[in-house]
Amino acid sequence: MARKYPQSDEENQLGNGSDNEPTRPHHLDDLILAARPELLSKDRDGNAVLNVAVLQRMVLFQRQIDIITKVGPLASRRFGGQNPLSDPELRKDLAEYVHAIRDWEVMIDHQLRSARVGTSDPFHISSNSRLVKKSMEENGLMQFAGDLTYQYGTLDKEIGTFGQRNKINKKRAFQAVIERFIMAVGGGISLVAPMIFMVYYRNLAAAVAMTSVAVIIFSGVMAVYSNGASVTIVGTVAAYAAVLVVFVGTLQNSYLG
DSSP: OOOOOOOOHHHHHTTTTOTTSOOOOTTHHHHHHHHHHHHEEEOTTSOEEEEHHHHHHHHHHHHHHHHHHHHHHHHHTOOTTOOGGGOHHHHHHHHHHHHHHHHHHHHHHHHHHHHHHTOOOTTEEETTSHHHHHHHHHTTOGGGTTOOTTOOSOHHHHHOSSOOHHHHHHHHHHHHHHHHHHHHHHHHHHHHHHHHHHHHSOOHHHHHHHHHHHHHHHHHHHHHHOOSOHHHHHHHHHHHHHHHHHHHHHHHHHHHO
């Protein structure tokens, strides 16, 4: 059962609860109230900003609800002689959901690109231009920008998926730094460890065996964890093996000297 929240005069004027209106989905009011502070906000200059990315998150959530509704009979096995998986509406909802996710990824990439080069985010519609402001005023958006009166929970908390783009990009950037750090440390150890072994055990057979084992281990790690093409992996392994072979040769020359 949907939760009840106080309605403003503006919301009442829009027809909420009117007998002449069709019943809205039970989750819609909750979704709107959770999203509105992020959907319509104000920037530092006091301009109203419509966040299209938040709107896309709402669309994604609506697609999820549509899918859940159609999967209900499938989960309960109460579908008579009809196969819910053959329902064209379900297939349409799935296709739209996948397409919406692709669009969402595009929005995430644009946010990162805008932050890097210092350009305006194309998915932030601002009232700093006269015609946009006029359109927002005509459609009643200006009065809600920056209004936190009815905020009872963030959109992240209420729908639990497809978080804010800047948070997603920060998390991805942090994960990328960690991955690069691990790869750098692992690469250094993979070179230094065999060299230390070969210096400690001054024996040609031991050096050749250590080189072979190190190359095999390095090849396995590259095959499992590298996202590069096959040719790139082969080249990297060959370069790694060449470094160790040169080191073995240099070491043996020092022995003979």
